[in-house]
Amino acid sequence: MIEAFRDNGLNTLEHNAEINVSRLETILSSIYYQLNKRLPTTHQINVEQSIGLLLNFMVATYDSDSPGKLTVFSMKTMLATMCGGKIVDKLRYIFSQISDSSGLMVFAKFDQLLREVLKLPTAVFEGPSFGYTEHSLRMCFPQQKKILLNTFLDVLMADPPPQCLVWLPLMHRLANVENVFHPVECSYCRSESMMGFRYRCQQCHGYQLCQSCFWRGHANGPHSNQHQMKEHSSWVRKTTGWDSGPGCVPSNTSWISNP
Numbered sequence: 001m002i003e004a005f006r007d008n009g010l011n012t013l014e015h016n017a018e019i020n021v022s023r024l025e026t027i028l029s030s031i032y033y034q035l036n037k038r039l040p041t042t043h044q045i046n047v048e049q050s051i052g053l054l055l056n057f058m059v060a061t062y063d064s065d066s067p068g069k070l071t072v073f074s075m076k077t078m079l080a081t082m083c084g085g086k087i088v089d090k091l092r093y094i095f096s097q098i099s100d101s102s103g104l105m106v107f108a109k110f111d112q113l114l115r116e117v118l119k120l121p122t123a124v125f126e127g128p129s130f131g132y133t134e135h136s137l138r139m140c141f142p143q144q145k146k147i148l149l150n151t152f153l154d155v156l157m158a159d160p161p162p163q164c165l166v167w168l169p170l171m172h173r174l175a176n177v178e179n180v181f182h183p184v185e186c187s188y189c190r191s192e193s194m195m196g197f198r199y200r201c202q203q204c205h206g207y208q209l210c211q212s213c214f215w216r217g218h219a220n221g222p223h224s225n226q227h228q229m230k231e232h233s234s235w236v237r238k239t240t241g242w243d244s245g246p247g248c249v250p251s252n253t254s255w256i257s258n259p
C-alpha cells in the first residue's frame with residue numbers, strides 16, 4: 001500500500017490536497033494489479049470488479065462535503081485502515097502521518113484522523129455508536145500530554161480499545177477468519193459449511209453455532225443464548241482425551257493471527 005502511494009506520487013502531495021475520482025481510480029488499479037502479480041494464478045482477483053466496488057464505497061463514504069473529490073489524507077487513512085495486514089503495522093504507518101519531526105503526535109492531526117476514520121463505521125450505519133464527536137479525541141487520550149509512538153500503540157491496541165475505535169480490532173479479526181472453514185455442522189441452521197468464526201457453548205456438550213446464527217442470537221434445544229460461548233478461529237480434530245469432538249486450539253497458522 002505504501003509502495004502504491006509512493007508510485008502514484010502521493011508522498012509529495014499535501015494531506016489537504018484534493019484528488020479526483022479518476023485519479024483515485026488510477027491508484028486503486030495500480031494497487032490491485034500489483035497485488036495480482038504477487039498472487040498465485042489460482043487465486044487471482046477480479047481487478048475490474050474490485051476497483052468498482054472499492055471506488056463506489058470510498059466515494060459514498062467520503063464524498064458528502066465536496067462531491068467528486070477526496071483529500072490525500074482521507075484516501076490514505078481509508079486505505080491504510082481497510083487493507084490487509086497487521087493492525088500494529090497499520091498504526092505505525094498512521095502514526096508516521098500524524099506525528100511531527102520529533103516523533104510526537106500532533107493532536108490536531110489525530111483529531112483529523114478520527115474524523116476520517118470514523119466515517120467508515122458511519123458509512124455502514126454504525127454512526128450512532130461510532131460516529132465522530134468532539135469527545136472522540138478525549139476518549140482516546142484523556143490527559144493531554146506528549147504522545148510518542150509507543151503510547152499511541154498502547155492506547156489504540158489496549159483491550160478494550162477506546163470506545164470509538166472498538167470496531168477496529170474486530171474488523172481485523174473478521175478479515176482474518178473470513179476464509180476459515182470448520183468441517184462441522186451448525187447446531188441451529190444445520191449448515192455444514194461453517195465459515196468464519198465458530199462459537200462453542202461452554203455448558204452444552206457439542207453445541208456449536210456458525211457466526212451468522214450466533215450473531216442473530218439463535219438458540220434451540222436446551223441451549224440458551226445466555227450461555228457463555230467460546231469463539232474459535234480454527235478447527236483441529238482431537239485424537240486423544242475424553243473429548244473426541246472438535247478441539248479448542250489457539251490460532252497457530254500464519255494467516256490466522258490474533259491482532
Ligand SMILES: [Zn+2]
Pocket residue numbers: 186187188189190191209210211212213214
Ligand atoms: Zn448456523
Ligand SMILES: [Zn+2]
Pocket residue numbers: 201202203204207222223224227
Ligand atoms: Zn448452551
